[in-house]
């Protein structure tokens with residue numbers, strides 16, 4: 328549209344020409360500025376729309392069922408069952424709007440990637456409210472929006488990536504063996520959507536290339552061929568991504584990454600782009616101190632709704648595609664905890680090592696909650712890596728954790744212990760005669776060991792549980808128990824859990 332100005336046939340003075348060119352150059356950003364008003368308001372009012380019943384990552388099909396039942400009775404929305412999972416769980420498509428342009432959003436084709444599913448229900452609450460009247464009118468007059476939340480409910484039940492067949496649905500776009508993949512293909516084809524939002528979660532250990540910032544959100548406009556050509560379909564996806572990146576920079580500066588765009592012929596994103604839908608892959612990663620990813624969910628809500636609004640207004644069109652390449656690439660160089668340069672004694676010799684530690688989740692039965700079993704994941708020179716939490720340990724010696732000299736009978740007996748004092752004396756293990764059979768991990772800030780368990784000699788290796796102390800000038804300053812850093816100068820030590828070794 329902006330090019331029309333060039334064909335105007337009256338004579339412009341050179342000053343006028345420069346002014347016209349200047350105004351044209353502003354055009355894409357004027358669109359962004361307009362939409363930014365709604366973005367700020369969306370961010371500030373988010374709590375009124377948040378679907379509180381979905382406030383943990385381990386959500387199931389049964390958590391969505393009551394919400395879908397309610398939406399079905401609401402005349403604003405049209406709900407239709409469009410398929411079933413292998414286990415027979417319903418896959419639902421929720422549609423609204425009466426516009427020409429069709430936008431299709433699907434989430435959680437990987438069962439353990441629920442962040443956008445939650446955001447979709449927040450967005451549905453937004454559309455059900457009586458606020459933002461003008462903006463919603465603009466959206467619903469111009470767009471028809473379709474949501475397919477939780478494409479892999481069987482995987483969600485087990486909080487696992489793959490479906491019940493054990494395959495990755497995102498590698499089934501060609502062979503179409505999974506009913507979930509078949510459903511996605513059928514719905515995409517029937518809608519022939521103009522825009523597609525392919526909504527995922529990525530590991531929290533991704534960072535924006537060569538920075539310590541986590542890739543809180545990563546984007547990709549997937550390639551549709553090995554040459555990575557950019558046609559109008561893919562170009563439009565890139566423009567929307569540039570638009571969303573500009574929004575996120577306000578709330579999570581430097582925390583956006585761009586995925587590698589190597590063509591993957593089996594993946595849905597790549598194929599849906601090829602089939603003519605401008606496809607935007609959104610990956611929700613990590614954010615400091617946001618274990619349940621609720622801040623990231625909010626950023627999904629704000630940025631996706633803003634993108635929908637800008638698609639409705641059409642003002643993304645002038646955004647330069649070249650901005651897309653400027654988003655830093657994704658890298659995977661984060662640890663939960665990074666210790667720098669600690670002195671480690673092995674067979675009588677001293678070495679200086681960095682340690683990269685991850686606090687890994689283990690699901691409880693039923694996959695509704697989890698506990699931690701942490702691991703050293705790398706050690707050596709880790710100067711090109713970063714940590715959510717980092718400690719310069721170069722003045723500290725690594726000391727093995729000792730066994731508390733008194734044997735406890737039950738967990739009850741631990742109540743009388745002064746945890747700080749136990750740790751300050753270098754005890755990281757406590758022997759217990761009757762370990763309750765109901766617990767899988769230690770609720771104390773040290774490990775519980777069974778009657779006959781022998782504590783192995785401290786040998787730090789990738790894969791080992793990080794448990795040791797850091798000593799400076801003969802005084803223990805820090806404990807690392809099950810990969811959690813405890814400052815011994817601080818008050819009561821609290822960590823989510825330690826381990827049980829029977």
Ligand SMILES: [Zn+2]
Nearest residue numbers: 437440527528
């Ligand atoms: Zn995924």
